[in-house]
Amino acid sequence: MVRRRLTIDEEALWDALTRSVRPLRPGQRRPAPVATPTPTPKIGLTPPLRPATPAKPVATPAATLDSSWERRIRSGSLTPEMSIDLHGHSLAAAHNRLNQALAQALAQDARIMLVVTGKPPKNAGGAGTARRGAIRGEIGHWLETSPYADRIASVRIAHPRHGGDGAIYLILRRKK
Known part of the structure; x- marks a missing residue:
């Protein structure tokens, strides 16, 4: 399939769109798009482009401890x-x-925080279960976008003694 080049208006629209998008997972950013050089008159030399400085990596929860x-x-x-x-x-x-509790746990230098979210829905197709498990579905996103995301070392499903599938452990990083 032959690809066509974008018009100037389409490029401007695409650039505006890509600048307005917020990543779902801030720690996993895609590299910035490389600008295509526009033809310039060959009157003089153009200064070389400065390489972009890489963003400081954000600490993300570990898959294993x-x-x-x-x-x-x-x-x-x-x-x-x-x-x-x-x-x-x-x-x-x-x-x-959740945000208040995280702030309090970090202020008290707690390492393990138990968050009870409620059990996930047993059946997705039953009547009246549309809102059941909503907190459980959102908590991952809340933790990723939290102002304290870099202080969370790991997120794990709790042991049955502490709630099993209805709760999670937040393993918090030590103060730096």
Whole structure:
């Protein structure tokens, strides 16, 4: 398939659109698009373009932790230093409470925070279950976009003793 070149108006529209897009996961940014050079008159030399400075990488939650953490999570021997129960709240109230609890946990130098979200829906097709599990569905996004995202080392499903599928552990990073 032969590709056609964008017109000047289409390029301007595309540039405006790409500048307005906000990434879903801020830590996984795509490289900025390279500007195509526009033909310039060959009267003089144009100065070379400066290379873009790379953005400072944002610390993201780890998929796995070291073996001692993994063993403690599997065995249920973790003792959360702080817990918060979000189920039964509206999405806005739950989001607000989560951010407040994270701020408080970090201020108290807590390492393990238990967040109770409620169990995920048992069946997606049943009547009256449209809103069930809404907090559970949003919490990942809330944590990624939180002002404290760089302080979260890992997010793990809780041991059945602490709520199982209806709760998560937030393993927080130590102060730098």
